[in-house]
Amino acid sequence: MVSHATRIGIIGGGMGGLTAAIALTRIAGVQVTVFEQAGALGEVGAGVTVAPNASRVLDRLGVLDRIKSAGAVPDGHGVYLDAMGRMVTDAAWEDSAKRYRNIGMYRPDLIDALAQAIDPETIRLGHRLSAVETVDSGVRVTFENGAEDVFDAVVGADGIHSVVRNAVGQFPEPVYSGYLVYRGVVDASLLPADWPMISQVWMGDSRHFMCYPLQQRKLINFVAGIPSDRPLHGSWSGPAEVEELAAEFAGDGWDPKLQQFIGLIDRTFWWGLFDHEPLTNWSRGAITLLGDAAHTMLPHQGQGVSQAIEDSMALATFLAAAEEASDIPEAFRRYAAVRMQRTAILQSGSRRAGAMFDAQDEFADLAKRDADIRVGRDFRRSAVFDYDAHKVAEQALTRFRKVQFA
Ligand SMILES: Cc1cc2nc3c(=O)[nH]c(=O)nc-3n(C[C@H](O)[C@H](O)[C@H](O)COP(=O)(O)OP(=O)(O)OC[C@H]3O[C@@H](n4cnc5c(N)ncnc54)[C@H](O)[C@@H]3O)c2cc1C
Numbered sequence: 001m002v003s004h005a006t007r008i009g010i011i012g013g014g015m016g017g018l019t020a021a022i023a024l025t026r027i028a029g030v031q032v033t034v035f036e037q038a039g040a041l042g043e044v045g046a047g048v049t050v051a052p053n054a055s056r057v058l059d060r061l062g063v064l065d066r067i068k069s070a071g072a073v074p075d076g077h078g079v080y081l082d083a084m085g086r087m088v089t090d091a092a093w094e095d096s097a098k099r100y101r102n103i104g105m106y107r108p109d110l111i112d113a114l115a116q117a118i119d120p121e122t123i124r125l126g127h128r129l130s131a132v133e134t135v136d137s138g139v140r141v142t143f144e145n146g147a148e149d150v151f152d153a154v155v156g157a158d159g160i161h162s163v164v165r166n167a168v169g170q171f172p173e174p175v176y177s178g179y180l181v182y183r184g185v186v187d188a189s190l191l192p193a194d195w196p197m198i199s200q201v202w203m204g205d206s207r208h209f210m211c212y213p214l215q216q217r218k219l220i221n222f223v224a225g226i227p228s229d230r231p232l233h234g235s236w237s238g239p240a241e242v243e244e245l246a247a248e249f250a251g252d253g254w255d256p257k258l259q260q261f262i263g264l265i266d267r268t269f270w271w272g273l274f275d276h277e278p279l280t281n282w283s284r285g286a287i288t289l290l291g292d293a294a295h296t297m298l299p300h301q302g303q304g305v306s307q308a309i310e311d312s313m314a315l316a317t318f319l320a321a322a323e324e325a326s327d328i329p330e331a332f333r334r335y336a337a338v339r340m341q342r343t344a345i346l347q348s349g350s351r352r353a354g355a356m357f358d359a360q361d362e363f364a365d366l367a368k369r370d371a372d373i374r375v376g377r378d379f380r381r382s383a384v385f386d387y388d389a390h391k392v393a394e395q396a397l398t399r400f401r402k403v404q405f406a
Pocket of ligand 1: 299
């Protein structure tokens, strides 16, 4: 294992950066410093699903109970519905062993729960990275506020507009999906007492509406995907009018229960949905990437954060196997080799899932679309939810060692 004096700088205090800080400290035993551009840790007031594959990692890191108690585990499997609310099929919500289930998290609660597991002294707020470069003594990071530091290694968890990504020689073009989403939360006490505490997705007329419970069921998260060629004015998100959202699901072609739910929304925001093609490289020397910086994906499989959490575990496992600081570049190459394949599959799978929900392209035939959703449900359970990031990294380490001594 690398020395406890090894210092790793993590750029970005989002869900990926904070999980990486926990994993690198607890699994690899190194010292971390997290640099966040904002003046406080925080997130937009919307929801995120922590999937079973992420819960498995969080459990190993010793933080799952805290997260679960702040979130909401649904009552059972989710449902895909047609526009009028008729059942199309059920949705995967737990792993095959029935040990880990989807957890609906209010984003600020997830950030809080992760931050509580980190020594606050190691988080530097108000530090916006401007440059990162390899120097003789390690990797130098420079911030807009004039601060600078040199680390043994640097992890870029700085999201979709990553600066660190440029330092590994990657400049992916953002790809607009043609869709934007309206997001927000509804106070659950306003809903009828028999409102199902599960994930529900209404699919119809080139658009979909999803909702699921958060925060011990006090809130219901919603995400409504709408086709849009609205100019995004250089900004990918902003406040939106509730009436504009309601108009997208108005008329007698939509489930009155859904319309009743939309009638309770008092605030919403829009997000343009972007991803990028898989990167061809994630690391250069002792600099590597993690989370959206490495693999921004569309949200339709609910896997963006969960993949950042898997990345964190894999990174910590490879780093724990490095013997000294000079082994870090090789540890990062191995980490990237394992993670790039997994996340590239999920990037393309997320595009496909969006096309299915909205009956686009090859899924315009609804009977075929519904059949594919059923197949996708089983794939999701076995290939996505059952994945054990720690085990996969350990197995890869064994293979790498065999190759080394062959
Ligand atoms: C509508 C929608 C729904 C989604 N639903 C889900 C879901 O259900 N499940 C799921 O798993 N994922 C979901 N996702 C994806 C998920 O939100 C992202 O994958 C996740 O936030 C990525 O985390 P991250 O830490 O890598 O990046 P981010 O959350 O973007 O965090 C990056 C951090 O770095 C900081 N930063 C950026 N630049 C700098 C800089 N130069 N210097 C210092 N700090 C910097 C930022 O301020 C931020 O705090 C959804 C996304 C969308 C848009």
